[in-house]
Amino acid sequence: MKKCIFGLLILSLLLSGCWDRRELNQLAITLAIGIDKVEDEYQVSAQVVVPSVVSTTSTGGGTMVTLYSARGETIYEAFRKMTKDSPRKIYPGHTRMLVVGEELAKEGIAESLDLVSRDSELRPDFYVVVAKENTAVNILNVTTPVENIPANKMFNSLKMSDNAWSGTKSIKLDELIEDLVSEGKEAVLTGVEIAGNQEQGSSKQNTESISPSARIRYDNLAVFKGDQLVGWLTEYETIGFSYITDSVQTSVKAISCPNEGKATIEVIQAKSELKGKIKNGKPVVNIKLNVEGDVGSVECKMNLNELKTIHSLEKIYEKEMQDNIKKTIATLQTNYKSDIFGFGEEIHRSNPKEWNTIKNNWEEQFSNLTTNVDVDLKILGTGTIKNSLLEKIKD
Amino acid sequence: MKWFFKKKNEKKSNNTNPPPRNQEVESEPKQVLKRSLQHNIQTLKEALGKSSDIIYREIRIGKEGTIKACLIYTDGLTDTTSLQDFVMETLMFDFKKEDLQTEITLEHDLISILKEVVITVADIKDITSFEEMMTSLLSGDTIFLIDGYDQGLIISSKHWVERGVSEPEAQTVIRGPREGFTENLRVNTAMIRRKFKDPNLWMESKVVGERTKTNIAVVYIKNIANDKIVKEVLLRLDQINIDGILESGNIEELIQDSQLSPFPTVYNTERPDVVAAALLEGRIAILVDGTPFVLIVPALFFQYFQSAEDYYERSIIGSIIRLLRHLAFAISLLAPALFIAITTFHQSMLPPALLISLAAQREGVPFPAFAEALIMEITFEILREAGIRMPRSIGSAMSIVGAFVIGTAAVEAGIISAMMVIVVSITAISSFVSPSYEMAIAVRMLRFVFMALAASFGLFGITIGLIALVLHLCSLRSFGVPYMSPMAPFNLSDQKDTLIVLPKWKMSTRPRLISQKNNVRQQDSASAKPSPPKK
Numbered sequence: 001m002k003k004c005i006f007g008l009l010i011l012s013l014l015l016s017g018c019w020d021r022r023e024l025n026q027l028a029i030t031l032a033i034g035i036d037k038v039e040d041e042y043q044v045s046a047q048v049v050v051p052s053v054v055s056t057t058s059t060g061g062g063t064m065v066t067l068y069s070a071r072g073e074t075i076y077e078a079f080r081k082m083t084k085d086s087p088r089k090i091y092p093g094h095t096r097m098l099v100v101g102e103e104l105a106k107e108g109i110a111e112s113l114d115l116v117s118r119d120s121e122l123r124p125d126f127y128v129v130v131a132k133e134n135t136a137v138n139i140l141n142v143t144t145p146v147e148n149i150p151a152n153k154m155f156n157s158l159k160m161s162d163n164a165w166s167g168t169k170s171i172k173l174d175e176l177i178e179d180l181v182s183e184g185k186e187a188v189l190t191g192v193e194i195a196g197n198q199e200q201g202s203s204k205q206n207t208e209s210i211s212p213s214a215r216i217r218y219d220n221l222a223v224f225k226g227d228q229l230v231g232w233l234t235e236y237e238t239i240g241f242s243y244i245t246d247s248v249q250t251s252v253k254a255i256s257c258p259n260e261g262k263a264t265i266e267v268i269q270a271k272s273e274l275k276g277k278i279k280n281g282k283p284v285v286n287i288k289l290n291v292e293g294d295v296g297s298v299e300c301k302m303n304l305n306e307l308k309t310i311h312s313l314e315k316i317y318e319k320e321m322q323d324n325i326k327k328t329i330a331t332l333q334t335n336y337k338s339d340i341f342g343f344g345e346e347i348h349r350s351n352p353k354e355w356n357t358i359k360n361n362w363e364e365q366f367s368n369l370t371t372n373v374d375v376d377l378k379i380l381g382t383g384t385i386k387n388s389l390l391e392k393i394k395d
Numbered sequence: 396m397k398w399f400f401k402k403k404n405e406k407k408s409n410n411t412n413p414p415p416r417n418q419e420v421e422s423e424p425k426q427v428l429k430r431s432l433q434h435n436i437q438t439l440k441e442a443l444g445k446s447s448d449i450i451y452r453e454i455r456i457g458k459e460g461t462i463k464a465c466l467i468y469t470d471g472l473t474d475t476t477s478l479q480d481f482v483m484e485t486l487m488f489d490f491k492k493e494d495l496q497t498e499i500t501l502e503h504d505l506i507s508i509l510k511e512v513v514i515t516v517a518d519i520k521d522i523t524s525f526e527e528m529m530t531s532l533l534s535g536d537t538i539f540l541i542d543g544y545d546q547g548l549i550i551s552s553k554h555w556v557e558r559g560v561s562e563p564e565a566q567t568v569i570r571g572p573r574e575g576f577t578e579n580l581r582v583n584t585a586m587i588r589r590k591f592k593d594p595n596l597w598m599e600s601k602v603v604g605e606r607t608k609t610n611i612a613v614v615y616i617k618n619i620a621n622d623k624i625v626k627e628v629l630l631r632l633d634q635i636n637i638d639g640i641l642e643s644g645n646i647e648e649l650i651q652d653s654q655l656s657p658f659p660t661v662y663n664t665e666r667p668d669v670v671a672a673a674l675l676e677g678r679i680a681i682l683v684d685g686t687p688f689v690l691i692v693p694a695l696f697f698q699y700f701q702s703a704e705d706y707y708e709r710s711i712i713g714s715i716i717r718l719l720r721h722l723a724f725a726i727s728l729l730a731p732a733l734f735i736a737i738t739t740f741h742q743s744m745l746p747p748a749l750l751i752s753l754a755a756q757r758e759g760v761p762f763p764a765f766a767e768a769l770i771m772e773i774t775f776e777i778l779r780e781a782g783i784r785m786p787r788s789i790g791s792a793m794s795i796v797g798a799f800v801i802g803t804a805a806v807e808a809g810i811i812s813a814m815m816v817i818v819v820s821i822t823a824i825s826s827f828v829s830p831s832y833e834m835a836i837a838v839r840m841l842r843f844v845f846m847a848l849a850a851s852f853g854l855f856g857i858t859i860g861l862i863a864l865v866l867h868l869c870s871l872r873s874f875g876v877p878y879m880s881p882m883a884p885f886n887l888s889d890q891k892d893t894l895i896v897l898p899k900w901k902m903s904t905r906p907r908l909i910s911q912k913n914n915v916r917q918q919d920s921a922s923a924k925p926s927p928p929k930k
Contacts, residue, residue: 054755093743
């Protein structure tokens with residue numbers, strides 16, 4: 001008898017099985033989520049893969065992704081309302097991009113981030129961007145060539161441009177939340193915009209011409225104060241920001257030659273050190289930037305065989321980079337009063353006691369902060385040739 | 396589970412209560428030969444019935460041809476040519492010569508004269524009992540009975556048509572000996588003996604089976620094998636009480652430790668070199684007449700991953716191939732289960748690109764992943780079984796149909812996803828990597844259990860299954876040796892031949908738990924390492 005009960009107990013385990021089982025063809029695989037604010041309601045849009053178009057065997061046309069959109073008082077509600085439209089349950093586990101509409105960003109993004117960081121299915125490793133002068137739903141409504149899934153295109157091109165150009169900043173959800181909650185550091189997000197004709201962007205024909213009528217492009221950096229968008233940085237200011245926050249992996253910078261014309265320095269490695277201190281009761285931040293690079297291109301007359309020339313190129317770069325960085329800091333100090341560099345954190349780290357007294361009016365302190373910028377470039381090589389072709393042609 | 400079956404077994408044995416052995420035989424009065432030839436032949440004929448293959452050749456011997464005699468043999472099992480040349484010719488022709496006649500006196504009776512002087516055959520024996528006579532006659536010997544004597548002669552003349560030594564079919568190697576055991580016990584023992592010129596190689600004979608009287612040889616190296624295990628093997632063989640043994644598999648079932656485990660605890664092989672290597676490690680071989688499969692005990696889990704070739708290749712190659720075999724074992728056990736678990740429960744574990752690609756393949760597939768996997772696995776098992784049982788000539792036709800049905804048509808029809816075909820194929824191929832067929836079958840069976848666990852509990856189910864599997868494996872023993880040794884209990888020095896194979900000069904000791912005495916193979920392993928001559 002005992003054995004029978006024991007056996008039944010074991011078998012009953014099987015009855016409870018499979019409750020959270022989902023076949024792959026019961027999922028609406030969401031790769032990008034857009035959040036907008038429309039008339040006091042949240043509008044959530046999800047870019048969902050259409051598997052039958054992706055599969056190689058199918059002959060059917062259509063776009064690789066489709067967009068579901070729903071409104072609700074909260075984001076979660078809007079998510080669930082989407083099933084009215086979508087035949088499958090939205091599966092956000094593989095989300096790669098979260099696009100926030102500019103309107104919402106101006107109002108504040110903290111409330112919207114609650115669900116995406118709370119839900120167990122969402123991994124916090126997707127990039128967050130702001131739709132510049134646009135809504136998120138419009139951004140997600142553009143088809144893309146090469147990478148046929150727009151979310152993948154957005155993901156990869158943000159990653160690549162951050163890596164090779166540093167004019168954008170790839171920020172994942174967990175990094176964003178860390179910036180939002182930390183004292184003495186404000187958040188930034190890269191902006192995304194539609195270049196070209198937005199109306200024609202959503203059709204498959206958009207990808208069928210060599211030059212699509214609408215493209216998704218990253219530009220500028222959204223500056224936040226608290227959780228609210230306060231303004232945008234230009235591309236060169238973004239690069240300056242990247243150098244200061246030690247997030248440059250590789251980049252290039254065009255500089256002027258000693259005489260006239262232009263040359264390019266390819267940055268291979270950049271390392272920045274921030275040192276905060278209190279001098280005469282006022283916070284001071286020293287920025288030390290060590291850069292290693294090559295001469296990438298020379299578009300002027302210059303004798304690279306001489307060490308002197310190399311040194312003068314280094315000097316020019318250091319000067320121009322210093323200006324760039326100083327200009328970036330000045331913009332933030334005067335225009336936005338937002339400490340996106342984390343200078344406050346540095347002061348906190350070096351002078352915790354004084355920080356307690358100045359942190360309450362840090363906004364003011366920041367705008368009057370003295371910064372010393374020191375740039376040091378080492379040119380390691382000149383590529384595969386020494387002097388430019390120009391030298392020979394003109395002789 | 397164990398207690399459940401144990402109790403049942405006990406009940407069974409209480410009910411039937413088998414009679415003690417040999418009781419039946421002893422109760423019959425032992426029949427002995429009489430002086431009358433006619434009577435003896437009559438008794439034989441009564442016992443053997445109308446068997447047409449028993450030949451009674453009545454002859455007359457002696458100077459005047461006055462002594463009646465009879466040669467009895469089994470046609471087909473006896474070498475009639477040598478019977479004619481060496482027995483009948485001497486008896487009927489040479490024996491009539493004068494000089495031999497004179498030696499027959501009272502002290503030297505006819506039987507011993509014939510045995511000692513006349514018959515030119517190597518193996519010859521006296522007999523008096525019918526039972527002994529019957530056994531010899533039916534194993535191919537010739538019986539010689541003379542009128543007026545209550546004893547006869549057994550003249551060895553066994554000879555029958557048999558398969559020659561050929562390459563083993565089940566365990567093939569690229570490099571290594573090509574000979575395999577045959578169905579003849581003597582040929583098999585000779586093949587082992589030929590590899591050892593060592594007096595310590597002992598072969599104990601046994602006869603098992605009331606009716607088949609199958610000859611069995613228990614082979615071991617006296618001063619290496621563990622005496623306790625030898626004793627245990629002999630004891631278990633003695634306890635067998637059955638009418639017939641037709642294959643070593645019958646013996647295996649009767650002596651193995653764990654009856655209900657899917658895992659084999661007795662190793663079998665067709666290869667004399669494998670047996671020889673096992674003997675050198677202190678294992679015991681059981682040879683059974685009538686089958687080329689020789690049993691080896693104790694058999695441990697990791698032994699089933701060792702192929703003879705591992706030791707003939709250079710150790711580095713052998714090690715890599717053995718690691719590959721372990722990987723294949725894991726794949727063939729878990730691949731479909733992992734696929735089911737990940738695609739139905741843990742989609743977030745897949746990289747986005749793979750997830751999209753898999754989802755695209757599954758589009759339109761009407762079955763859940765588990766059913767899909769089950770269909771494919773069962774189809775494959777049917778194809779495999781058909782491939783073995785079918786006449787060879789239609790094999791190619793079936794492989795075309797099989798490949799077409801499994802591979803192309805099912806995917807094109809949208810019933811099965813392409814990825815599932817890939818998973819099932821790699822699983823199937825992996826299961827053939829195992830050098831031992833028994834282990835491959837065990838894994839094939841367990842694969843379905845793991846698939847069911849994965850379908851109901853996902854990775855948690857697989858983990859629970861693996862824990863249960865490891866517990867079970869650790870609880871097994873083969874003739875007293877822990878099945879998972881040298882992993883559990885762990886033994887560092889035996890790792891040299893477990894997951895990897897160290898070179899021969901590093902193999903300085905025998906597996907410790909198997910032989911337990913005389914563990915040293917080569918005294919100084921440092922000097923065994925080859926090095927170039929110093930100048």
